[in-house]
Amino acid sequence: MTDAEQARKSVIDAILKGERELANNLLDDYAVSRGHRTAMNEVLEPVLEEIGSRWAEENISLAQGYIAGKVAEDLLLKIHDAEQESPVKQADKGPVIVGNIEDDYHSLGRKLVSVFLQSAGWRVYDLGNDVTAEEFADKAVETGARVIGVSAMMYTTAANIRKVREELDRRKLSGRIKLAVGGAVFKLRHELAYEVGGDGTAANGFQSPQLFERLWQESLRETPL
Amino acid sequence: MTDKKITCLACGVFRMEIEALARQGKLDCDITTLESMLHMKPAKLEQKMGRVIEAGQNDKFLILYGDCHPHMREMQDRGNVVKVAGINCCEILLGMETYRKLQKDQAFIFLPEWTLRWREIFTHELRLENPEVAQTFMKEYSKRLVYVDTGVMPVPDKTLQDISEFFDMPVETLHISLENLQQGIDNALQKFTRHNQNGKK
Numbered sequence: 099m100t101d102a103e104q105a106r107k108s109v110i111d112a113i114l115k116g117e118r119e120l121a122n123n124l125l126d127d128y129a130v131s132r133g134h135r136t137a138m139n140e141v142l143e144p145v146l147e148e149i150g151s152r153w154a155e156e157n158i159s160l161a162q163g164y165i166a167g168k169v170a171e172d173l174l175l176k177i178h179d180a181e182q183e184s185p186v187k188q189a190d191k192g193p194v195i196v197g198n199i200e201d202d203y204h205s206l207g208r209k210l211v212s213v214f215l216q217s218a219g220w221r222v223y224d225l226g227n228d229v230t231a232e233e234f235a236d237k238a239v240e241t242g243a244r245v246i247g248v249s250a251m252m253y254t255t256a257a258n259i260r261k262v263r264e265e266l267d268r269r270k271l272s273g274r275i276k277l278a279v280g281g282a283v284f285k286l287r288h289e290l291a292y293e294v295g296g297d298g299t300a301a302n303g304f305q306s307p308q309l310f311e312r313l314w315q316e317s318l319r320e321t322p323l
Numbered sequence: 324m325t326d327k328k329i330t331c332l333a334c335g336v337f338r339m340e341i342e343a344l345a346r347q348g349k350l351d352c353d354i355t356t357l358e359s360m361l362h363m364k365p366a367k368l369e370q371k372m373g374r375v376i377e378a379g380q381n382d383k384f385l386i387l388y389g390d391c392h393p394h395m396r397e398m399q400d401r402g403n404v405v406k407v408a409g410i411n412c413c414e415i416l417l418g419m420e421t422y423r424k425l426q427k428d429q430a431f432i433f434l435p436e437w438t439l440r441w442r443e444i445f446t447h448e449l450r451l452e453n454p455e456v457a458q459t460f461m462k463e464y465s466k467r468l469v470y471v472d473t474g475v476m477p478v479p480d481k482t483l484q485d486i487s488e489f490f491d492m493p494v495e496t497l498h499i500s501l502e503n504l505q506q507g508i509d510n511a512l513q514k515f516t517r518h519n520q521n522g523k524k
Binding site: 116118159160161162164165168201203205206227228252253254255282283286287290 | 365366369389390391392393394395396410411426427429449450451452453456457459460464
């Protein structure tokens with residue numbers, strides 16, 4: 099077993115046991131001679147993918163998912179601090195927007211998505227809860243984001259996502275700006291993602307980096323720089 | 324349709340409140356409640372609700388649930404089913420205005436039935452066994468803990484104290500009447516009257 103494989107196994111075990119500090123220590127140990135960015139790429143990102151698969155099979159509790167998010171957040175902070183001091187800056191993948199749709203206040207999923215996207219190298223603008231279609235579109239235009247991720251927990255609030263699609267259409271931004279949708283309701287009602295005007299969805303927050311990557315590439319193909 | 328029996332199919336979280344309304348003569352129908360923990364398993368909830376409704380095809384159903392599974396809207400497409408308006412149990416009891424204010428204040432709301440089984444919910448269902456993790460989690464997502472006293476049981480002071488200690492946050496108590504619940508039920512039942520009148524035209 100390589101060092102990276104051993105570290106991944108230990109970090110997964112720590113997260114599943116709810117041991118945030120232990121997981122952080124294991125990642126710090128791995129980073130000693132390699133740096134925190136390498137620990138993210140070689141250890142934590144694959145760990146998050148593995149936890150995402152288990153989440154999809156409903157083998158992960160809310161607490162374990164939460165701990166995974168906090169461990170990612172802790173490591174991101176260390177990367178951020180290290181890169182502040184370093185003359186070499188890590189290239190970011192680009193700006194993306196996330197937020198809970200108008201009238202939706204279930205922020206756990208969105209916050210996890212935000213952390214996982216940052217872990218994957220995206221520059222995330224998290225607009226918080228109860229965000230209107232206009233606010234999403236304005237921020238995407240202001241930052242140059244090609245993907246907006248909108249979260250909704252329930253059917254009633256998910257229906258409000260249509261307003262974001264309509265706003266993008268009205269401003270002739272559909273195609274350039276892709277709409278990722280997610281939240282508990284989409285898991286049990288897959289077709290809803292397209293009914294509300296979404297361009298794609300992921301099985302869970304852990305898989306959001308792959309979704310955003312795909313939508314970003316689609317946007318580039320449809321409306322190149 | 325008016326001759327059909329009406330069954331109130333409700334989430335167990337409302338059990339004490341609807342029994343109180345029935346005792347006061349404000350709710351005249353059969354009552355069937357389902358385990359409130361099904362809130363955590365929407366697919367299973369949908370299945371169980373579907374079975375109850377299928378079994379009573381000749382009855383009328385008053386659904387006392389929020390938007391708790393993804394096909395709740397379709398359930399109301401059946402002519403014999405009406406649902407109380409409201410996104411979830413908290414909004415149904417509190418009314419839209421108070422509920423939204425609490426949401427904006429990032430309040431975590433404890434209703435009576437869930438309060439009595441709070442440890443089961445947080446430690447078994449959500450697996451927040453570790454108080455340190457539970458506290459970090461709750462403080463990150465909630466600024467206030469609010470117990471909603473619907474007047475159907477004494478305020479469980481000792482339990483609220485345990486909750487407060489577990490999360491290291493104060494628990495406020497908000498006293499409400501059952502007026503919003505009653506109004507929601509009455510509005511939903513009026514849909515049967517309208518269905519019936521439309522049917523006669």
